[in-house]
Amino acid sequence: MKVCPICHQTYADNDQNFCLNDGGTLTRLTDDAPPTIFMEPPRITNQTNWENSEPISPWQNHPNLQNPSFASPMRVQGKDQTLPTVSLVLGILSFVLICCYGGIPFGIGALVTGYLGLNNFNHNPMQYGGKGLAIAGLILGAISVLGSVIFILFAILGSLK
Numbered sequence: 047m048k049v050c051p052i053c054h055q056t057y058a059d060n061d062q063n064f065c066l067n068d069g070g071t072l073t074r075l076t077d078d079a080p081p082t083i084f085m086e087p088p089r090i091t092n093q094t095n096w097e098n099s100e101p102i103s104p105w106q107n108h109p110n111l112q113n114p115s116f117a118s119p120m121r122v123q124g125k126d127q128t129l130p131t132v133s134l135v136l137g138i139l140s141f142v143l144i145c146c147y148g149g150i151p152f153g154i155g156a157l158v159t160g161y162l163g164l165n166n167f168n169h170n171p172m173q174y175g176g177k178g179l180a181i182a183g184l185i186l187g188a189i190s191v192l193g194s195v196i197f198i199l200f201a202i203l204g205s206l207k
C-alpha cells in the first residue's frame with residue numbers, strides 16, 4: 047500500500063508511483079514497514095553477536111592452540127645438538143687417551159666442535175641446543191690438551207735425563 051505525501055490519498059497498488067490527484071510521488075505506507083522493522087533488529091543483533099563473539103574467538107583460539115603446538119616440538123626436537131654431542135664424545139675420548147698421545151688431536155677436536163656448537167647456540171638459540179654438552183666438551187678438551195702437553199713435557203724431560 048502506498049500513500050501520497052501531499053493529499054494523503056492511499057493506493058492499494060504498490061506498483062503505482064504517482065498520485066492520481068496531484069501527481070505527487072507516492073511513498074510506501076507503514077503497512078509495509080513493520081515487516082522490515084521487525085526483520086532488522088534480529089539481523090543486527092545476530093550480526094553483532096557473530097562479529098563480537100564467534101568470528102573472534104576461533105581466531106583467538108587457533109593461534110593460541112596452534113602456535114605452542116607448532117613451536118614446542120620445534121624447540122624440543124628440532125634443535126641441532128650435533129656439534130655439542132660430537133664435542134662431548136671427543137672430549138671424553140681425549141680425556142681417556144691423554145696417556146696415549148690421543149689427548150691433543152681429540153682434545154683439539156672437542157675444543158673446535160664445542161666452540162662451534164656454542165657459537166651456533168649464541169647466534170641462533172632457537173635452532174641450536176646442547177649448550178651444556180658443548181661446554182662440557184670444551185672443558186674436557188681443554189683439560190685433555192693441557193694434560194697431554196704436560197704429559198709430553200714430562201716425557202721429554204724424562205727422556206733428557
Ligand SMILES: [Zn+2]
Binds near residue numbers: 051053070
Ligand atoms: Zn495526492
